[in-house]
Amino acid sequence: MSNDLYTYLKDHGEDPILDTSGFTNSYVYDSYKNLAYEHLKSANEPEALVRSHDHEFEFVYINNQEINAFAFIYEKTDVIGLNIGTVHQLETYFANALNTGIFEWVIEKKQREILLYLLMSMAVEFIILHELGHLYHGHLEFDSCSRPFRKMIDRNLNYEEHLESRTLEMDADAYATSRSFGKFLSFDLNQNPPIIRSANDLLRFWIFATNSFFYLFEEEAADFQNIHQENYYPRALRQAVNIDISTIVVKQNKPEFAECYEEIFREMFPLCEKVYKEVGTHNPSLNRFEEILSLADRRRIEYMEEVNLYYREVLYNKLLKHARNKLYKKL
Ligand SMILES: [Zn+2]
Incomplete structure (x- = not known):
């Protein structure tokens, strides 16, 4: 990392870690870094690019124990930062979850360890791709974007910005x-x-990994003392997006899978919730919002509709001028 970028991060209150080789399990940190570069390479393949660019890329770990990640552009360098607390919290949560015996065919210690790292890498990969999405869909470059960092949690925004x-x-x-x-x-x-055992297990693990991350992240993101539903992006909505998009991906790539996929979703959602209630940190105010967070809640549907309308009518055209990968027609 250049000295200038290091100083820039420090000036913005971030504490970048230059070397993770002394960490216990440093290979895990290396593997996530490699994941980031792998996905960057795919995003830059000629068939994926709709606009060429000359940016460099930097993936950096941040010395912070909260679950969070961010993306920004420094001069001509795209930067993704990942708090090491994200890795720690996912590791603790998944280890505790596996100890409850949720996946009953994964019994031996060695197998649990393999699954622990698979779940962690699925969740971290999702987070990295989310940040890459900000960079490759032009979220940081369109005219009204004035914030230097796009953080997963940002509490100081007005309604329009929200x-x-x-x-x-x-x-x-x-x-x-x-x-x-x-x-x-x-x-x-x-x-x-x-x-x-079969491809179905891979689906189970993926749904469990990503949705568990939503639970953990929400615990930190939502300010339950002063909750305004419009001020954060609740777990139920992320799950809904997750269901919609992954169903489309299944239908396109493996149509023979579509039916059992829905079944696995129905099986995994209650399991994610049950495990969270057992081994999560039990934010006592979380229950008060179960109604708002329910997938069938009217307010959730209105929230989604508002976002979709805003995307179609306002953002899509703005992003078109900057997106490097193809945008979705609708969200
Ligand atoms: Zn984001």
Whole structure:
């Protein structure tokens, strides 16, 4: 990392970690970094690019124990920052979840360890792709975007900025879902580790990993003392986007899978919630919002409609001038 970029991050209150080689399990940190570069390479393939660019890329770990990540452009360098707390919290949560025996065919210690790292890498990959979505869908370059960092949590925004922000968040989630889920659908099952009995298990793990992340993240993102529904992007909406996009990806890539996929969703959602209630940190005020967070709630539908309208009528055309990968017609 250049000295200038390092100073810029420091000046903005971030504490970049230059070297993770002394960390316990440093190979895990290396593997996530490699994931970021792998996906960057795919995003830059000629068939994926709709606009050429000359930006460099930097992936950096941030010394911060909160779950969070961010993307920004420094001069001509695209930067993704990931708080190391994200890795720690996911590791603790998934280890505790696996100890409850949720996946009953994964019993031996060695197998649980393999699955722990698979779940962690699925969740981290989703987060990295979400940030890459901000960069490659032009979220940081259009005219009304004045904030230097696009953070997953940002509490100091007015209503208009919130609407824009949550629309962009949804677009970034759509980017992440289509790419991470698409990747696991094309996974070569001949090389499967013993924890994967069939492709269905891969779906189960992916749904569990991404949705558990939504639970953990929401705990930190939502300010339950002063909640305004429009001020954050609740878990139920992220789940809804996740369902919609991944269903489209399944239908396009593996239509023979579509039916059992829906069944697996119905099986996994209650399981994610049950496990969260068992091993999550139990934010006591979370229950008060179960109604708002329910997938069938009227307010959720209105919220989605507002975002979709804003995307179609306002943002899509603005983003078109800057997006490097193809935009979605609708969210
Ligand atoms: Zn975001």
